[in-house]
Amino acid sequence: MLRISDFAQLSRVSTKALRLYDRLDLLKPTHVDRQTGYRYYSAAQLPRLNRILVFKTLGFSLERIAQLLDADVSANQIRAMLQLKHAELLQHLERDRLRLLQVEMRLNELEREGTMSTYDVLTKSVAAQPVAATIGLIPTYEDCEPIFNRMFDTAFQYAFQQGIKQCGYGIAVYHETKLRDRDIPVEAAACIPELIPSSDLVFSYDLPAVETMAYTIHRGPFDTLGSAYSALLAWVEKHGYRSVGSTRELYLAYERNGDPAQYVTEVQIPVEPA
Amino acid sequence: MLRISDFAQLSRVSTKALRLYDRLDLLKPTHVDRQTGYRYYSAAQLPRLNRILVFKTLGFSLERIAQLLDADVSANQIRAMLQLKHAELLQHLERDRLRLLQVEMRLNELEREGTMSTYDVLTKSVAAQPVAATIGLIPTYEDCEPIFNRMFDTAFQYAFQQGIKQCGYGIAVYHETKLRDRDIPVEAAACIPELIPSSDLVFSYDLPAVETMAYTIHRGPFDTLGSAYSALLAWVEKHGYRSVGSTRELYLAYERNGDPAQYVTEVQIPVEPA
């Protein structure tokens, strides 16, 4: 009969851990004194404790270990739990591999540029979104704001006429076409809570859901949006994605004739693993 | 000005998390109503929140992220933190790779044998241990118990004569020699708290510390110790170690003329990565 500290020394497991394992029914002392509550262990319990430690190094939780050590558990169930753990570990490995790559990229950037990019790119999934949209052509990226304003006015006003009380943000959608820097076709869409009838000028439809949307947030005037696109496209390429849809601009903070420095725009590109 | 739930929807971060980030000074609302305590956010805070999310996906803790986002932190400090994270991730990868291998080995074993080995092998580091030891020859592994008993008697009795009150466990040390199955040289050592003078028959010295000791626990009579050795040696080979020292047997539960089924023996092999 060993006292808890002797057994702890023998097994190199702390007394605190042994008491926890007792409470969790993982490893009960062979004997507990009725009077004093003292726990007494036997060297014969070391195999069980060792098995616990092995499963712990495999990354199992104490709760799962309790299940694994249960005498009634079949080899099949054990295999299932091992396979589950196997899959889990593969996930962990993949996640950490990606993290490692990203940390390395950040480090490279820091070495090259001396500073980190102001654009942080993330991915998210985006649900389908009912919109009221107009289509137009932008002659050039400079001074396109008045044209956009007219297009959004058309869309939002039409939505109001159709009884929409609460409109959401404005979204610009650039459909995939041959690259060109003049006469770019663009869609100006107003987010609305539900579909409405379409008219000649304004189409109401569901902006499709996107499984993986890479996006970044641009703060400031629209004429510097180009650097956000650069950062976003560079990120997409470096992270092994490819663009698979229409890019979008979501105008999160915009006030007509307001201070352009306060504008906030989310730039989005649907992607999928290359 | 956005209410917390709007900002949460926009950023896809739960209100609970936003309140936590407020409390941790990671992301304070632009405005908090004095009367009601309502938090009001601005879309202009999305870049900062995005940067928080990026660092979170890299695996940084919120506390570290707070440091990284601190305006006063230099590029050098950021680089240092990234490098630290890099090293940490490498460790994680290595650990999970090993875990994966071990889970796979367990699965293989389960497929082949239909059950898991009764021997669980672990490694630990072992400190130097003062002992009083005698040396002898074992003619054969069968019926060696009386010889061992005499040797241990000699060692323990000598220790008592030298004033040792509390002796520890008995240890048998098999020094590396050419493999042979008869006339095996062996050392029977009594663990003692401190060195004592040596005599003709009993040597007192420090059993050397071992950085990495592979060990397993055997329960039962000594004549089945062979399977423990088999399991241990197989483990050592499969896990990419090689034996680098004298194997030891530590008698954790032994009673002369007791029930051999109750014996508990720890079998140890010093190893290092091959």
Place this chain on the structure above:
DNA sequence: CTTGACCTTTCCCTTGGGTCAAAGTGTTTA
């Protein structure tokens, strides 16, 4: 004015123990 949606703070819960603290035990020594 009421209702329902939304906001606040506060408390408890999660893992695997570490770290005290108060109080009771066991052994040893004077």
Place this chain on the structure above:
DNA sequence: TAAACACTTTGACCCAAGGGAAAGGTCAAG
């Protein structure tokens, strides 16, 4: 035999990053 000291017990609080729920205050629409 009693004090000293080492050991044990339970209990409470702590870590990270929130999730969940309760109790009560606020806001906007009908």
